Amino acid sequence: MKTSRPIRARIAPAAILHNYRLAKSHAPQAKAWAVVKANAYGHGQWRAVEALRGEADGFALLECENAVALREAGVTQPILLLEGVFSARDVRAVIEHRLTCVVHCLEQLELLVRNGQFTAPVALYLKLNTGMNRLGFTPETLGKAWAILQQLPQVDVSLMTHFAEADGERGVSEQLERFRRMAGDWRGPVSLANSAAILRHPTTHGDWVRPGIMLYGASPFAEISAESLGLQPVMTLESAIIGVQDLVAGDRVGYGGTFTADKPMRIGVVACGYADGYPRHATSGTPIAVMGKRTQTVGRVSMDMMACDLTDIPEAGIGAPVTLWGEGIAGSVPADEVAAAAGTIAYELFCALAPRVPVSLDETATVNRK
Template identity: 45%
Template sequence: MARPLLAEIDLGALRHNYSLARELAGDSRAVAVIKADAYGHGAVACAAALESLPAERRPPAFAVACLEEAEALREGGIESSIVLLEGIFEPHELARVEALGLWMAVHSEWQVSALLAYRPAKPIPVWLKVDSGMHRLGFPPDQAAAVWERLAAAPTCATGLLLMSHFATADAVDSKYFQRQLDCMQALARRLDAPLCLANSPATLAWPEAHGAWVRPGVMLYGSDPLERANEASHRLEPVMTLRSEIIAVRDLAAGEPVGYAGRWQASRPSRIGVVACGYGDGYDRHAADGTPVLVAGQRTAIAGKVSMDMLTVDLTDIPEADIGTEVVLWGRSRHGAVLSVDEVARHCDTISYTLLTGILPRVPRRYTPPA
């Protein structure tokens, strides 16, 4: 019998979340961000589910981090436009960019120089990245106009030229820094009469004034709410990944007995403990604290003791019907209808949903539910 742990990917929920992003974006176009193997969900399968939507509803482009991710999509049969969010890492990659029909961001002078020296058969669409305050990639705002003019004048890349930047605090309730970045980019866009691509998932959900010509929904496509304070729109997100396992053993413990490495959790009363087939060797976060929620037979209970490589333990004391073979949902949707948000689990692990979703390792099988 196969180990019961698997990651179920609901492609219908993915489509729903993308449709929500399009609805919120209004007249803006919505590129679907599927970098990092679609945040751990399987980039080719997710892209195919979105690409097979009717023409008026499908993404006009997908976004990935690097050439290798774009190559995997093309090899998987994805024909839509693909933008490289970090551009190229070596000048020789431009030949593959051209051959695969990719778009690319440019954020550094060496990339601009390499692009202007290249002679493609047709222009390569370029997104010029500006550092409006994130201070990772991009040209300083006072240099961006000159770079824009060079690119706009070059037949190599005059097609599809736009300005992009990334918000550092779009998820936060305090909007002062967000507004500073937005004002900077909108002023630059007016000066250059340039289209903008600014809005990540939180800005797509909460800041319509930042939507511009394009939005870039990422983690929201997978059902995770990136906002510090949820709003009406983020409440409409549906979980795409359900990390599902089963109870594989049950232990009855007297009050005072410890569970797991270092005995971190001790029974405060006579307790039933369930052993679950899932551990940090599968990508579940080892830092999960006692009390991290799980669903057992659709009922909320909690982790009791440190996560091991292949197993974790949960408190079954108040779920007497739970036994070997009972369903356990680490996050996502139970067969009983209950939902456990990956965002809630992440908070108990002192991390964010991105790390949990992208951290599920290859030994965990993915099972795809086709869209309706």
């Protein structure tokens, strides 16, 4: 999509590959599902798949129709449906297209029994609820699940769970112990580790790990930067200054006048707002870069525009380049810092990128970029 408005997002495929390899280096004995759900966390499912097509051990996503589309496009690696099947049609697609299917409740197992005509083994991941309390079998329902599985002789079973606090102080020990109790003497394949567990809890690596946010260059830890982890940013959101205002002390900026100048200031107006996916709740002081210099936002983010402080960047005028997050010609602004200032996480920034923002590939980035 082309637009005369200066805002755009750039995606660096080489950075996705670098980050995938980094995940693999932390779990060298495991295979890795490249998680491309939610349109690859807002980066574009097909862009992520093409970046990893030659190296990914497998891809993980949600929608059966998207998995089928990957198969029809020639993707031969295993494809994991993270929420499993929702209909008889999904069951038929799992069998026909050799998809790997998470099963998290008795109803899904019964759906498979009723609608599956298994002419070849189908790979299933039995999900155990070890404390996240979203999806998964509990100790009370797991026995019945195993009983139903006996009616499906043409299946290859793996076990999985999802950690709620792999990035926090409580860690994974409690959930890991619950998993071990529920699994009993299970000696088959397991998949446990998300991005945080891959980086922090090597005892969870098992047979398959599931890197998600780390693929896209953001840190899974609030207190540790992506750069210090060796991750490379994949998405850069950039725009330009489209207006300049000179303020005197007492002047206010934006809707609601939430920012008041306490001295003479020079303010730049950026072509970016919440309709582009920038968080409306980002407060004054959120980091931004203009012409290679870090500065901060001022006032409330509006639908199509936002303001930033140009007082110490006198060379910046209309047309000056701006980096909202990522690594742009206007400077580097880690998405994690923007997210923290806005009281959210980088996951949300990436996923919220609006369809009206043009996206292009940054082919200048390389896997070995420092």
